[in-house]
Amino acid sequence: MKNAEQQLKWAREQALGMHAGDFKVRLQETLRVAWKTRESQLSHDRIITKKPLSLKRAFGFAATGLLVIIFATFSAAKVGEVQKENVSYLNTGGGGGMTSELGLYYGEGIGLSPSSRQREIISSVFEPFVDDRAYRYGDGKQLFDESIGYTMKVRGESDDEIGGIRTEATNLGGAVVRVQRYDDVGEIMMRLEMPQETITVFEAYLESLALDDTFRRSDYAVENVSQKVVTIEKDIAREESALKRFQDQLARTSSSTIRRRIEKNIAEAERSLKERNAERARVIEKYDMVKVSVRITEKKSFWSGAYWQYDRETVGGAILYQLSRGVFMIINTFGFIISLLFYGMLAVIVWKLGKRLFGRRYPDEL
Amino acid sequence: MSIYHEASRELIERAKYSEEAFIELYNQYVTRVLRFLLVKTGQREVAEDITQETFVTVLKKLNTYTVRGAPFSTWLFQIALNHLRMHCRTHHRTESLYDDEGEVVFDIATEGGEYREAWMDFFIALRHLTDEDQNLLLMKYIDDRSNGEIAKTLDISTITCGVKIHRALNRLQRHL
Numbered sequence: 001m002k003n004a005e006q007q008l009k010w011a012r013e014q015a016l017g018m019h020a021g022d023f024k025v026r027l028q029e030t031l032r033v034a035w036k037t038r039e040s041q042l043s044h045d046r047i048i049t050k051k052p053l054s055l056k057r058a059f060g061f062a063a064t065g066l067l068v069i070i071f072a073t074f075s076a077a078k079v080g081e082v083q084k085e086n087v088s089y090l091n092t093g094g095g096g097g098m099t100s101e102l103g104l105y106y107g108e109g110i111g112l113s114p115s116s117r118q119r120e121i122i123s124s125v126f127e128p129f130v131d132d133r134a135y136r137y138g139d140g141k142q143l144f145d146e147s148i149g150y151t152m153k154v155r156g157e158s159d160d161e162i163g164g165i166r167t168e169a170t171n172l173g174g175a176v177v178r179v180q181r182y183d184d185v186g187e188i189m190m191r192l193e194m195p196q197e198t199i200t201v202f203e204a205y206l207e208s209l210a211l212d213d214t215f216r217r218s219d220y221a222v223e224n225v226s227q228k229v230v231t232i233e234k235d236i237a238r239e240e241s242a243l244k245r246f247q248d249q250l251a252r253t254s255s256s257t258i259r260r261r262i263e264k265n266i267a268e269a270e271r272s273l274k275e276r277n278a279e280r281a282r283v284i285e286k287y288d289m290v291k292v293s294v295r296i297t298e299k300k301s302f303w304s305g306a307y308w309q310y311d312r313e314t315v316g317g318a319i320l321y322q323l324s325r326g327v328f329m330i331i332n333t334f335g336f337i338i339s340l341l342f343y344g345m346l347a348v349i350v351w352k353l354g355k356r357l358f359g360r361r362y363p364d365e366l
Numbered sequence: 367m368s369i370y371h372e373a374s375r376e377l378i379e380r381a382k383y384s385e386e387a388f389i390e391l392y393n394q395y396v397t398r399v400l401r402f403l404l405v406k407t408g409q410r411e412v413a414e415d416i417t418q419e420t421f422v423t424v425l426k427k428l429n430t431y432t433v434r435g436a437p438f439s440t441w442l443f444q445i446a447l448n449h450l451r452m453h454c455r456t457h458h459r460t461e462s463l464y465d466d467e468g469e470v471v472f473d474i475a476t477e478g479g480e481y482r483e484a485w486m487d488f489f490i491a492l493r494h495l496t497d498e499d500q501n502l503l504l505m506k507y508i509d510d511r512s513n514g515e516i517a518k519t520l521d522i523s524t525i526t527c528g529v530k531i532h533r534a535l536n537r538l539q540r541h542l
Contacts, residue, residue, distance in 0.1 A: 004539040008507035011488055014481060015401045015508055023414050024396055027421065031392060034425055035385045 165190060165294070168205045172198040174292075189219075192292045199292070206294060219295040232280045239276060243269040305331045370398060370510065372437040382428050392421055395439065398509055399446050405508050406450065406500060408489045416453055420446045439511070440518045447501060447519070454497075491541040499534035506531055 166176050174194020194202060199222060206217060246266045253259050300306035302320070305328030311317035373394055380387035399420055403413035423445050431441055492500055498520070505516045517527040 004535045004542055005507070007488055007491075007538075007542060008503055010484070011405055012508045012510070014485070015405050018401065018404060023400070023417075024393075027396065027414075027418050028389060028392065030418065031389065031421060031425060032385065034422060035388060038425065039385075 165192070165206075165296075168202060169194055169292075172202055174198065174202070189295050190293065192294075194292060202292065217294055217296060219293065221293045228283050229280060232276060232283065236273060236276045236280065239269055239273050243273065303327060305329075370439070372439060375433045378428075378431070378433055378438055388425065388428070391438075392424075395442055396421065398439065399442065402443070402504055402509050403446065403450065406504055412453065416446065416449045419449045423449070436518045437515060439509075440515055443505065443509075443519045451497075487542065491538055494541040495534060495537055499530070499537060502527070502531050502534050503538065 169176055169192045172194050174192050176190060176192050206220065243266060246262055246269060250259060250262045250266065253262060300309060302324055305324055307321050307324035307328050310321040310324060312321050371394075373391055377387060377391055377394075381391040382388075396417065400413055400417045403416050404410060407413050407416070420442070424442065427445075431438075492503075495503070501520065502516060505511050505519065506513075511519075513527045513531065514524050516531075517524040520527070522530070
């Protein structure tokens with residue numbers, strides 16, 4: 001049997017001896033002709049494409065530039081509404097008032113004319129602007145009337161809800177003290193004051209708002225002044241009881257040292273009682289209204305991505321919060337991607353058109 | 367060590383824009399390519415056709431070739447093997463070893479004179495191998511190339527190339 005390697009080496013030796021005949025010469029001539037043809041074609045291409053070459057690049061640049069501009073535009077755009085701070089102020093109409101840093105004028109409520117144009121302070125950022133000085137509109141007396149025009153920007157149907165609450169509060173002898181508006185989340189926090197005997201009527205009105213599915217009421221709270229007094233009176237009772245114990249101890253003790261200490265405690269308790277009683281009188285005198293606060297939130301569809309409307313404290317709310325947040329991200333990302341794809345396609349079309357019109361062409365065959 | 371000299375980088379670069387340099391490059395490699403294809407196909411006409419197609423392609427594509435360290439023959443033989451595959455695909459590689467008149471289609475064997483029988487045995491044994499095995503053995507022994515150069519041509523690792531050559535030899539041995 002032959003050895004494969006030796007066979008191959010033999011084949012190589014034989015192949016080295018094989019002549020190519022005139023094939024090499026023929027092929028050489030063929031290649032020379034092909035070379036010349038190629039050269040003439042290249043020269044032709046250079047002449048034609050010299051000038052449009054820059055146009056081709058211009059098309060490419062335009063397509064690229066278009067994409068860059070689109071990117072820059074989208075980067076600069078803000079998702080959601082950008083609100084300017086809209087600060088309103090109280091016109092006292094007759095006496096002076098203090099000016100706050102925000103240019104606010106506020107009075108103590110006395111002497112205010114019902115026809116005065118009065119507006120609420122609006123906070124336009126997510127976190128509410130809080131400045132207690134600005135909201136002391138005179139002890140909760142009637143501060144607003146229905147002739148007031150709104151200066152705050154409201155969205156959608158919330159305008160009616162706010163107006164309705166204002167009207168109802170005013171009709172009941174109360175007033176809207178503060179409106180904190182969270183524009184981006186469609187939420188309004190209102191604080192009102194009204195006579196406590198009217199609170200039942202006001203609650204019934206707020207219940208009627210629940211019939212409208214567009215809005216949700218939450219964080220409804222009533223601070224009853226009488227409750228405050230009750231708390232103070234409980235403290236007073238506790239301190240009176242402590243005072244009586246000290247007095248009984250004093251009566252039973254003969255030791256001068258211990259008596260001095262007990263007398264000291266009695267003096268302190270009596271002083272505290274006096275302060276608490278004075279506070280009680282002050283509270284009763286100052287407040288003859290209840291403070292009401294209510295949060296009105298515009299309900300939004302789950303598919304709008306308004307994740308902030310869900311309460312994360314509950315299990316269901318937490319799940320909806322996360323899901324809705326995903327929707328929010330999709331909406332804000334997907335829309336951008338769709339637009340990007342659209343403009344990208346446009347840029348590619350421009351590029352290809354330019355390439356087709358001015359691109360270099362080579363012959364298929366030599 | 368290979369008996370062939372590879373073209374210098376300077377010649378290759380000149381050949382891109384100089385007709386004479388290109389012809390010089392052609393003359394340096396045409397015999398190798400033709401010889402390889404002659405032994406591979408066993409048919410002169412086919413070998414010459416594929417050789418012509420190979421160099422025409424080289425003429426068209428030389429501007430795209432960049433000298434990167436591998437010898438020019440690596441690229442050249444890749445083109446030759448591609449044309450060979452296209453030719454086999456077009457002309458149905460699995461045709462009989464004999465033509466309609468009962469003659470073996472290896473005209474190289476006919477040209478071999480006194481070695482006709484030896485050539486016949488060789489071609490028949492070679493035909494039992496796969497295309498890849500044939501290419502490996504012919505590049506190794508006919509074109510006298512190193513395992514590394516063959517590996518680059520076939521885009522495989524050098525170690526794999528060595529193993530495959532060894533196995534191809536064993537397979538060829540079984541048919542001899």
